[in-house]
Each structure stands twice: as C-alpha cells, then as structure tokens.
Amino acid sequence: MSRFARDTAVEQVAHNLWRGNLREGWRIGEVPNGGYVLAVAGRVLGEALGHPDPLSVNAFYLAPAVLGPIDCRVEILREGRNTSFATVQMSQQGEVKVQVTAAYTDLDALEGESWSAKPRPEYPAWEECIPGAQEKLEFGREAVELRLVSGIEVFSRREPDGSGEFRGWVRHRDGAEPDAISLLMFADAFAPPAFTLFGLVGWVPTVELTVQVRAKPSPGPLQGRFYSRHLTRGVIEEDGEYWDSAGALVAISRQTAKLRLPKTG
DSSP, X not given: OOHHHHHTOEEEEETTEEEEEEOTTSEETTEEOHHHHHHHHHHHHHHHSSSOEEEEEEEEEOSOOOSEEEEEXXXXXXXXXXXXXXXXXXXXXXXXXXXXXXXXXXGXXXXXXXXXXXXXXXXXXXXXXXXXXXXXXXXXXXXXXXXXXXXXXXXXXXOOOSOOEEEEEEEETTOOOOOHHHHHHHTTOSOOTTHHHHOSOSBOOEEEEEEEEOSOOOSSOEEXXXXXXXXXXXXXXXXXXXXXXXXXXXXXXXXXXXXXXOOOO
C-alpha cells in the first residue's frame, strides 16, 4: 500500500458515518493540507456512492483541521444512472471543520467530444528539473515531491517575480502512481501564487476549493500550472490545471483564499 493510500484510508463505523485519520507528512505548518483533507473525503465518497470516481468536488474550510481522527458523515442527495451526488461533513472534537459537496461518476465510462482553448504548456522533462530550492515549497508536505520550472526564484533568491504563477511537476515522493483521488490532493500541492507577488511572507488560508476531475491520470508525474489573476481587497483566486504524463488534461481547480500579510509599522 502506498503512503497516500494508507494516510487517506477510512473505515465505516456506523450508518453513513466513516472515520479517517489525518497524519503527518501532508501539512502546512501544523495544519493538514486542504487538498489532503479533501482526498480523505474523496475516499469516503468512493465507498459510500454507487459511482467510484470524483467528477466535481467542492469544499468549504470552516475551521483548521488537526492531526488525528476525523469523522465524516455522508448524506446521499441522489444516485442516478451516470452520476451520484452527496455531501460529507467532516468533524473533529465536536466541531465541523470541512463541508464537502460532490458529484461522482465512472470516469472510464465518459464519452463525447473534447476541445481546449489553450494548449498544454511545454515544460522541461521531470528528469531535467533538478530538485533544489523548490523543495522549500513543501512546507512539511514531505510525502509530495515538486519540481518547479517557473516561480523558483521566490525560493532560491527569495525575490518575487510578479508573475502570479507557479509551473512545474508534482508526484508522490514514494513513487506511487497517481489516481483519481490523488488529484484532489495534488490540486492543492503548489504554493500560493501570491508568493510570486509579495515573496515568502504572510498567510494565504483557503476558504473554498473546487476540483473538477476529467480523467484518470496515466502513470508518471503530473504537470501543473497554478496561477492567480486578480487580488481584490485581500481576496484572491488560485486556478490550477493538471496534465498527466501522456499529455491529457486530468483536472482543473479553483480556490478562494484570503491574503494576510504581516502588519508593518
């Protein structure tokens, strides 16, 4: 069993109630990464619903989660022939920490036309991107390996480049191949693009995260583009696009976050 599979494993403890255990290795400081927490909910939904794969998963982060057990209560909204819908309420110590709403499907059964307004960006190969200063990007997420191809200056010279964007590769550090559930975690694996605007300062907590899964990824590292275009009175969006090693678009994401810079003077 891979580390990701073990650390997102859940067990059913009652009717419509599952329990997971948030573990070290997926944190930002002391707080479990939001994408990792979402992946735990994804495991629960995969067991609770008649369809196996996430199609669109949305989470509101009501309060910071902590390491340890987390209860996940499921309400099934509708189970259709092609798509199932449900909510998951994730609680710790008597407090609701995350509220998730999701649509699940069978990704292997999807069929229809494909189109994209912009091509997949060209990156140097994973093997050509040498680990280095970008390792600081993990902030305690030692289970994930990232190799940046842009935005690295923020970590090497600690100078913002003003791009509002990180580009690079990401994979499980233990070499486990990506699956549909791991896309929920990888969608939150890059550092906030605001760091390219202001440097490694402040805090950018996620209020809401939505991940749309388009296909099961092929084996190998994922190619990601994580960027922001608008910062408005401290509120910023963070958009992500993720391609697999075969060049297929496998997920897109959007977050709403609040930028909190240190007070000066």
